Amino acid sequence: MSTEMEKSSVTLPPGSFGVPIIGETFNFLNDPDFAKKRHQEYGSIFKSNILGSPTVFLKGPEANFFVLTNENKYFVVNWPPSVKMLLGQDSLPLQTGDVHTQRRRLMAQAFQPRALAGYLPAMTAISDQYLERWTNMETFMWYPELKNYTFDIACKLLIGLDQASQKPLSQWFETWAQGLFSLPWNLPWTLFGKAYRCREQLLNGIEELIQKRHQQPDQGNDALGLLLRARDEFDNPLNLEELKDQILSLLFAGHETLTSALSSFCLLLAQHPSVRDKARAEQAQFLGLPLTTETLKEMTYLEQVLKEVLRCIAPVGGGFRQVLESCEFDGFTIPKGWNILYEINLTHQKSEIFPAPEQFDPERFSPERAEDKTKPFSLVPFGGGLRECLGREFARLEMKLFAARLLQEYDWSLLPQDLTLVTTIPTPHPKDGLKVRFSRQGKRD
DSSP states (O other): OHHHHSSSSSSSSSOOOOOTTTTTHHHHHOOTTTHHHHHHHOOOOEEETTTTEEEEEEEEEHHHHHTTTSSSTEEEEEEOOOHHHHHHHSSSGGGOHHHHHHHHHGGGGGHHHHHHHHHHHHHHHHHHHHHHHHHHHOOHHHHHHHHHHHHHHHHHHHHOOOTTSSSSSHHHHHHHHTTTSSOOOOOOTHHHHHHHHHEEEEEEEEHHHHHHHSSSSOOSHHHHHHHHHHTTTSSSOOOHHHHHHHHHHHHHHTTHHHHHHHHHHHHHHOHHHHHHHHHHHHHHGTTTTOOOOOHHHHHHHHHHHHHHHHHHSSOOEEEEEEESSSSEEEEEEEEETOOOEEEEHHTTTTTTTTTSSSSSOGGGSSSSTGGSSSTSSSTTTTTOGGGGGTTHHHHHHHHHHHHHHHHHHEEEOOOOOOOOOOEEEOOOETOOOOOEEEETTTHHH
């Protein structure tokens, strides 16, 4: 950080860089309200030093619009060093320019409407297995169970692996994900060091799957099969190292954030029984009908509920970009070479867009109110622009199917716990694990 920049004629955003080298990294990683507190002190834009870089925090629809519509002009995707090293340089989230565009187009085939419709039978079968399991368990910690559920679905539908949560791959993945946002100190006892070793084990496991699939006459229609058949503009297949990185990033996108979203749904509907009753009443008309993409589209109130869940507790709190060219926003200069973090969760809490944002109110997304339509980029749980989440429709489908099956036949209530304790790394979830009592409807004592 140059002192010359501080003394020049430009006006930098207010804020503090914290202590030398480390900056405010520990506060950022350990305090869920880090950005909220600083916005209260400095306003809608502030500077800090986190994860090794001077970083400007921005919130609000206008900020989202500025960042997400200036991709490759003022900004380019940039993640903290720990994320880059653990995801791998060949993964889609880290690719840029023409390579990103070409790979995104290729991988999007796994999330086209026809592909999604083909996923529904397996999604439904795995959901019913877990719902039956939870009925027999009666009381349990729901968050770790939901992690297993989404991991089984992601591995089955993306790489063709059955019951993945019961294999070593699952534990490696858990440790790997815990290190994504950490200081990149590759020592045996650090979060990052443990995660980096698990990355190697994950890549070895993925390589074995790739080699087995290569030997099969039919390479399948899941994401792995599509990537194996893919060819670049020179008619070359993807090399093995890129295949492994791409599969790893797909599994993360199809598992970690979904677990957060589903646990938030379960938590918020348990806390708001009137919303649950209304959602359940809508589901009565679909009892006995197969859950197809058509019937899921007809669940309009459930759609509002899921939007409100994602507004209240965004699975991804924001996105990192690096500044390609110095630019101005809200009267402040953002210098070239710095990072920015556009904030999804705090945008969703702005009362100018969403009145009484602390209230869980699915009606705000009714056709009459449509609060998310008042300004572009107001509701951005999946990001936006050129880098909008590739698996957005996959996530929406899984959330809706899970919610529909849950509401149609099952009941749940929270057991005593401290719900104020929330972990946000790598994604938001209750620290206590979400203790619940679970049963089939009509069979409660």
